[in-house]
Amino acid sequence: MFDSLSDKLGSVLDGLRRRGALKESDVDQAMRDVRLALLEADVALPVVRDFIAQVKERAVGQEVLKSVTPGQMVVKIVHDGLVEMLGGAAPSEDGTPPAPEGLNLLGEPPVAFLMVGLQGSGKTTSTAKIARRLQQRDKKKVLMASLDVYRPAAQEQLKILGEQAEVSTLPIVAGQQPVDIAKRAMQAGRFGGYDVVMLDTAGRLHVDEGLMAEVAAVKTATNPSEVMLVADAMTGQDAVNVADSFNKRVGLTGIMLTRVDGDARGGAALSMRAVTQCPIKLLGVGEKLDELEEFHADRIAGRILGM
Amino acid sequence: FTKRKLDAAAVEELEDLLVMADLGPATAAKLAAAISKERFDKEVDPDEIRGALADEVAAILEPVAKPLTTDSGAKPHVVLVAGVNGSGKTTTIGKFAKHLQAEGKTVMLAAGDTFRAAAIEQLKVWGDRTGATVVAKEQGADAAGLAFDAIERARREGVDVLLIDTAGRLHNKSGLMEELKKIVRVIRKMDETAPHDVLLVLDATTGQNAIAQVETFKEMVNVTGLVVTKLDGTAKGGVLVALAERFALPVHAIGVGEQADDLRPFAARDFARGLMGLED
Numbered sequence: 101m102f103d104s105l106s107d108k109l110g111s112v113l114d115g116l117r118r119r120g121a122l123k124e125s126d127v128d129q130a131m132r133d134v135r136l137a138l139l140e141a142d143v144a145l146p147v148v149r150d151f152i153a154q155v156k157e158r159a160v161g162q163e164v165l166k167s168v169t170p171g172q173m174v175v176k177i178v179h180d181g182l183v184e185m186l187g188g189a190a191p192s193e194d195g196t197p198p199a200p201e202g203l204n205l206l207g208e209p210p211v212a213f214l215m216v217g218l219q220g221s222g223k224t225t226s227t228a229k230i231a232r233r234l235q236q237r238d239k240k241k242v243l244m245a246s247l248d249v250y251r252p253a254a255q256e257q258l259k260i261l262g263e264q265a266e267v268s269t270l271p272i273v274a275g276q277q278p279v280d281i282a283k284r285a286m287q288a289g290r291f292g293g294y295d296v297v298m299l300d301t302a303g304r305l306h307v308d309e310g311l312m313a314e315v316a317a318v319k320t321a322t323n324p325s326e327v328m329l330v331a332d333a334m335t336g337q338d339a340v341n342v343a344d345s346f347n348k349r350v351g352l353t354g355i356m357l358t359r360v361d362g363d364a365r366g367g368a369a370l371s372m373r374a375v376t377q378c379p380i381k382l383l384g385v386g387e388k389l390d391e392l393e394e395f396h397a398d399r400i401a402g403r404i405l406g407m
Numbered sequence: 408f409t410k411r412k413l414d415a416a417a418v419e420e421l422e423d424l425l426v427m428a429d430l431g432p433a434t435a436a437k438l439a440a441a442i443s444k445e446r447f448d449k450e451v452d453p454d455e456i457r458g459a460l461a462d463e464v465a466a467i468l469e470p471v472a473k474p475l476t477t478d479s480g481a482k483p484h485v486v487l488v489a490g491v492n493g494s495g496k497t498t499t500i501g502k503f504a505k506h507l508q509a510e511g512k513t514v515m516l517a518a519g520d521t522f523r524a525a526a527i528e529q530l531k532v533w534g535d536r537t538g539a540t541v542v543a544k545e546q547g548a549d550a551a552g553l554a555f556d557a558i559e560r561a562r563r564e565g566v567d568v569l570l571i572d573t574a575g576r577l578h579n580k581s582g583l584m585e586e587l588k589k590i591v592r593v594i595r596k597m598d599e600t601a602p603h604d605v606l607l608v609l610d611a612t613t614g615q616n617a618i619a620q621v622e623t624f625k626e627m628v629n630v631t632g633l634v635v636t637k638l639d640g641t642a643k644g645g646v647l648v649a650l651a652e653r654f655a656l657p658v659h660a661i662g663v664g665e666q667a668d669d670l671r672p673f674a675a676r677d678f679a680r681g682l683m684g685l686e687d
């Protein structure tokens with residue numbers, strides 16, 4: 101697809117004069133193809149519009165070098181623009197990509213991580229994945245607690261994942277409500293000498309006023325150093341509404357994109373990043389607990405373009 | 408209301424509305440072009456033109472709006488439920504169990520997700536909630552074997568409908584798709600008319616990837632119908648329009664919440680008007 105976008109832009113632009121600068125009219129047709137590619141990749145329309153405006157401005161007036169064709173040049177401008185919008189800084193002089201943004205562990209231990217998102221997005225699995233990595237790789241002592249008192253067997257699910265990952269979970273107390281569970285988890289974290297307390301929450305719709313107020317109260321009670329939106333890489337146009345609402349209501353510090361092992365083009369990543377300005381910190385790339393990867397803007401950019 | 412000329416800008420606005428409802432750029436462009444061909448340069452009232460577009464979409468969806476019928480005559484009528492991870496399969500099974508029982512049918516549930524942590528416990532809670540019997544083995548057991556046992560038991564107990572849950576799987580994972588095919592093979596060995604329905608559960612939040620999901624699941628396990636969940640949020644699920652045009656699979660029901668009663672028939676007109684941001 102990246103190749104086919106290249107081909108398309110090539111056939112649109114490469115017939116132009118090999119010298120001189122790109123004119124607005126030259127670039128317009130190319131931008132229609134870019135727009136289409138981004139929409140097919142599920143980038144949200146308002147984000148596509150902004151992006152196209154930026155890229156167009158950059159492309160117009162560019163001197164077409166003898167060595168590159170205009171099509172290739174525009175593809176590069178589009179690609180670099182995507183990388184930048186996804187939060188990737190320019191690679192360093194020697195070409196190595198910048199280090200991805202890490203998790204924030206600063207603060208008096210135990211620090212809380214709050215995991216939020218829509219139903220079924222992958223919060224519980226991702227909670228266990230992050231806990232496992234913090235414990236195994238970063239040698240942190242981690243406690244996990246499920247605040248999901250709604251979904252059938254949700255607390256049981258986290259307990260089993262804790263056993264698989266060899267990470268402690270807060271004992272389940274039947275009937276206890278989310279804010280109280282969160283407080284109990286922080287207390288257990290303090291008494292037990294834990295570094296991190298991971299709080300897995302129930303899936304909720306961003307428009308569910310009652311449940312959004314609940315998660316805001318959990319945040320107030322635990323003062324988390326990370327509030328992570330867990331979102332499905334297959335999400336469509338609604339990604340902007342979801343990310344924007346969660347961000348406004350609970351103040352996100354990062355995004356974890358799940359099901360990146362699928363074949364979705366993942367335009368939602370761009371939408372969510374653009375609307376929240378929050379870094380995408382981690383990727384879920386499978387159901388198993390070690391299937392967790394760092395985010396690299398250039399890879400996702402290539403994927404959105406279908407590379 | 409103020410009338411406005413349907414000029415290029417107005418047509419583009421309509422197209423944008425469709426894109427933002429997840430119809431995808433190609434379908435959105437096609438529908439917007441059709442409406443503009445009919446009324447270009449005419450004075451139209453904005454609500455009326457949206458209504459006309461909604462009618463157009465409803466006409467595409469009408470033929471696929473078909474409730475699930477479980478009267479194949481087979482006992483049990485076997486319904487296999489599949490889909491990508493987290494789409495709402497297990498919850499949808501719980502909802503169907505309640506719905507079918509209200510129709511006077513006896514229902515049995517098979518905990519065919521033997522992989523995910525607490526998937527079996529989750530289905531058991533749905534069994535408790537609805538009073539349906541749940542057939543389960545331990546986590547890690549062979550899912551096809553579980554399906555075999557469940558059909559045998561459903562036969563013995565004279566159950567009307569057997570709903571088989573499966574583990575979530577991404578359509579691009581060939582190993583997992585082979586496992587699903589194996590479940591179907593084992594079911595077919597016991598009753599060559601079964602599974603009588605293979606439901607693919609789609610999450611309305613999903614964008615254009617739903618097309619690839621349907622394509623692959625249909626090819627691999629002969630999906631007979633769709634259920635779209637999570638329509639209680641702000642996602643419109645417009646990819647269904649492209650799906651209806653391309654695959655013409657029945658849409659049996661929609662999910663509008665997490666409770667047993669939150670299952671609705673798929674109503675083409677309401678859905679189409681929802682896509683266009685029109686109430687009622």
Ligand SMILES: Nc1nc2c(ncn2[C@@H]2O[C@H](COP(=O)(O)OP(=O)(O)OP(=O)(O)O)[C@@H](O)[C@H]2O)c(=O)[nH]1
Nearest residue numbers: 219220221222223224225303359384385386492493
């Ligand atoms: N393929 C794949 N599956 C994933 C990934 N992350 C989670 N899953 C699966 O997605 C499904 C839902 O995951 P959960 O962790 O239960 O999601 P959740 O957000 O906690 O769900 P609720 O608590 O019901 O809102 C499960 O089948 C997981 O195994 C991923 O990165 N890739």
Ligand SMILES: Nc1nc2c(ncn2[C@@H]2O[C@H](COP(=O)(O)OP(=O)(O)OP(=O)(O)O)[C@@H](O)[C@H]2O)c(=O)[nH]1
Nearest residue numbers: 219220492493494495496497498575637662663664
């Ligand atoms: N808001 C809303 N949530 C739903 C709906 N259907 C299911 N859910 C929720 O979505 C989450 C995932 O549902 P499940 O039924 O566990 O999904 P699944 O496809 O069985 O998931 P896996 O077995 O892990 O692949 C749960 O939190 C459900 O309560 C719906 O129609 N609306």
Ligand SMILES: [K+]
Nearest residue numbers: 220221332610
């Ligand atoms: K989802």
Ligand SMILES: [Mg+2]
Nearest residue numbers: 223224248254
């Ligand atoms: Mg969960």
Ligand SMILES: [Mg+2]
Nearest residue numbers: 496497520526
């Ligand atoms: Mg399930």
